Amino acid sequence: MTQFNIVEIFESLQGEGYNTGMPAIFIRLAACNLRCPWCDTDYMHYQSMSLQQILNTIQQYQSKNIIITGGEPTINKKLPLLLQQLKQLGYYLAIESNGLGKIDPQIDYISLSPKFHYRQHYPFPAQNQADEVRIVVEDHPEFLAFCLKIEQHIQARHYFLSPCEQNGRFNMLTTLQALGQLNQHRHNNKWLLSLQTHKLADIA
Numbered sequence: 001m002t003q004f005n006i007v008e009i010f011e012s013l014q015g016e017g018y019n020t021g022m023p024a025i026f027i028r029l030a031a032c033n034l035r036c037p038w039c040d041t042d043y044m045h046y047q048s049m050s051l052q053q054i055l056n057t058i059q060q061y062q063s064k065n066i067i068i069t070g071g072e073p074t075i076n077k078k079l080p081l082l083l084q085q086l087k088q089l090g091y092y093l094a095i096e097s098n099g100l101g102k103i104d105p106q107i108d109y110i111s112l113s114p115k116f117h118y119r120q121h122y123p124f125p126a127q128n129q130a131d132e133v134r135i136v137v138e139d140h141p142e143f144l145a146f147c148l149k150i151e152q153h154i155q156a157r158h159y160f161l162s163p164c165e166q167n168g169r170f171n172m173l174t175t176l177q178a179l180g181q182l183n184q185h186r187h188n189n190k191w192l193l194s195l196q197t198h199k200l201a202d203i204a
């Protein structure tokens, strides 16, 4: 029986990015290949679930949208098996990934969040195409150059900056300044603001 290490499965609204507000079932897989100092997820606190247990759990919810997240979901070698089952049940599949791994072709919507903190691993991520790119803002003189490199190397429909939350505070001013700088002299602002609205609305 194939087992998966699952942190949590819950139904909520997509809090971030272009699909903000979209009802979805979140499947949070354990483990990550990075260690961001501001990470907000306890990704090593998980339980083992069989494929059937996962399917039973998600079918109790209303939504037909699934967001695969983590941790970093692409490092799970068994992920394609899970995606195949979910696809067969007719679910729309979105993923949240840091972009270092390749995204399975069964995924319908790709959100990539390359991490400035690990900029030496970018801008040559395995995945160079996405629906949206969402970068968490860090206060560093090289941050804007990183965003522009990512813009060059990852083709996406939408580019977002997302304020970093630490101890309940968002670095909002740094985020606004970075957005202003990135969009300077452009007729169509390429970089938009993405907030972790689920934290502001106090939902999961």
Ligand SMILES: Nc1nc2[nH]cc(C(=O)O)c2c(=O)[nH]1
Residues within 6 Å of the ligand: 012, 013, 014, 015, 016, 041, 069, 070, 096, 198, 203, 204
């Ligand atoms: N509501 C809600 N939206 C989210 N979008 C991405 C999330 C994540 O943790 O990957 C997340 C999350 O944890 N909650």
Ligand code: SF4
Residues within 6 Å of the ligand: 032, 033, 034, 035, 036, 038, 039, 040, 041, 043, 070, 071, 072, 098, 115
């Ligand atoms: S890539 Fe995401 S899950 Fe992994 S440590 Fe960074 S913020 Fe946390």
Ligand SMILES: [Mg+2]
Residues within 6 Å of the ligand: 040, 041
């Ligand atoms: Mg989260």
